[in-house]
Amino acid sequence: MKKRLCLLLLGLLLGEGLPAQPTAFAPLDLPAPNAYRTASGEPGPAYWQQRVDYHIRVTLDTTTHRITGTETITYTNNAPVALQELWLQLDQNLFAAGSLGDALIEPGSRWRGAFKGGGFQITRVEVVQNGRRYAPHYLIDDTRMRVDLDEPLPARGGQLQLEIDFSFIVPAYGADRMGRLNVKQGTVYEIAQWYPRLYVFDDVNGWNVAPYLGQGEFYLEYGNFEVEITVPRNFIVVATGELRNPEEVLTATQRERLAQARRSDEPVHIIRPEEVGRPEMRPAGEGPLTWRFHAENVRDFAWAASQAFIWDAASWQNVLVMSVYPQEGLGTPEQPGWEQSTRYVRHSIAYYSQQWYPYPYPVAINVAGIVGGMEYPMIVFCSVRARGQALFGVTDHEFGHIWFPMMVGNDERRYAWMDEGFNTFINYYSNQAFYGQEARRLERLQPDYIARRMQDSLVHQPIMTYPDQIRPQALGFVAYRKPGFGLRLLREYVLGPERFDRAFRAYIRRWAFKHPQPADFFRTIENVAGEDLDWFWRGWFYSTDLLDQAIDSVQVASGQTRLYLHNRQGLVFPVVVEATYPDGRKARYRFPVELWATGARQAIEIPGEAVQVVLDPDSLLPDIDRANNIWPVHTSTE
Ligand SMILES: [Zn+2]
Missing domain, CATH: 2.60.40 (Immunoglobulin-like)
Known part of the structure; x- marks a missing residue:
């Protein structure tokens, strides 16, 4: 024929x-397979990763915008080598005037945020090891902190506790990933990168100690969190994790409404717009309240607090889906706003669960505030000003991030495409499922747009470029749309949906709650789809051809x-x-x-x-x- x-x-x-x-067509020069990562792209028989559990207690002072906290970190060394030191990330130090990031970030950049008085104050560091408590020598260099242990932490299961007291002033604008927004009825605090936390120690690089410069995101260990957040009594707090003490921080009416929401597909108001600020919406009494949250198997923890929140909730299967937003987030019938948010979240987690891998957490929360769009486990921050398809689009994108990188925990600081690109790819189909073929935001994942952009010398950087080395104007193309469209090509033109989908699901399943490298992805797709794709990875990911x-x-x-x-x-x-x-x-x-x-x-x-x-x-x-x-x-x- x-x-x-x-x-x-x-x-x-x-x-x-x-x-x-x-x-x-030459073979791609990938790292040699070993006992930790196999030739077929799976975690190997000797695969290990560290475990880090956090117990954090903090207070938010809404007069000074200062957060003061103390944390106990339980660090378990599962590596086959003993550790002489621990490296921690002090992300808030990006916002110290004169930080490395401050020196590099262009004025007006989305990643700005340094201010006089910004950054962590670390007031106590103690180690509890082998039943002995001591104050270790430590060093702070910009967003990095090295804690020198008095004695090595043994390989394969050695454990210690690290206690740190810290405080910082919440930046008004924190690199578009955190901050605060003044609204008519109060302030919306969106809190992230807020506690000293471990760098990842892995089998590929050892300590992954790249500083936080603004553009490159995060690479984090998995563990459980117990977090106690103390705020003024009139504040509502939402966070990564399940609320442990609703009887202490919610009224009987609110608890009753939440119970109703747990049985409802349609959003139920926990606080209606006209109820915001009313004294009867808060438990009777004096003084601040402490909200306690528990989260399992997460790589990060974020929270938001405000006295201006309207709050609604619904359920999807056993997941409690919620949105909190000030009245500024409300839309109109022509331009729907945050009153639609919970429906959007329900769609996203249902769609991604059915198409790729089940949503693994008990809550899913969308917060309206100053942050344009940022993802954390179980909770995302989206712009209070977003409306209509733009609000759907940003909500769907941030919730897609629960799959990449919250569940499949890639190294975002090196390989933004493994979360932003994969997420952009799954968003494409989710958007279609919600709006049909006419969805406005689909436009940029189309061949003609991609072909046009590929010829633009501004974006001539390979997808494999580390995000801190990608020109800011090129980030959206190099880390999001080109890899996202590449997977579309692989699925629709090269392999066909049946072969691709099975391979992509295998990648998620194999690496859920683990740390995949690019080679693990390439090998999984090739092995499960049954195709040598070295020509594709080389051309699309490593070149600008x-x-x-x-x-x-x-x-x-x-x-x-x-x-x-x-x-x-x-x-x-x-x-x-x-x-x-x-x-x-x-x-x-x-x-x-x-x-x-x-x-x-x-x-x-x-x-x-x-x-x-x-x-x-x-x-x-x-x-x-x-x-x-x-x-x-x-x-x-x-
Ligand atoms: Zn993203």
């Missing part, structure tokens, strides 16, 4: 030498159509040809990517005498010149 001309004949026909792009499949010429004779094809740029892809015959009949022929293994010019034959042929008839490829995809060439007559 379809065949390639033999190489010798081809060489004669084209009158030129052979290989043009065999390097596109472009794609241009072209028809140079066509010969029609003796019941055959012969196409002389030219792959004019560095990227290689399989070829799909659609031929139209004199009777109007159309037929499609697919040629594997290996067509290009021996050179960039190839001749192929398809049966019948075609009157028209088109490459990539569904326009799925980011081909930079579609005009040369069609024969005969139409010339306009005017």
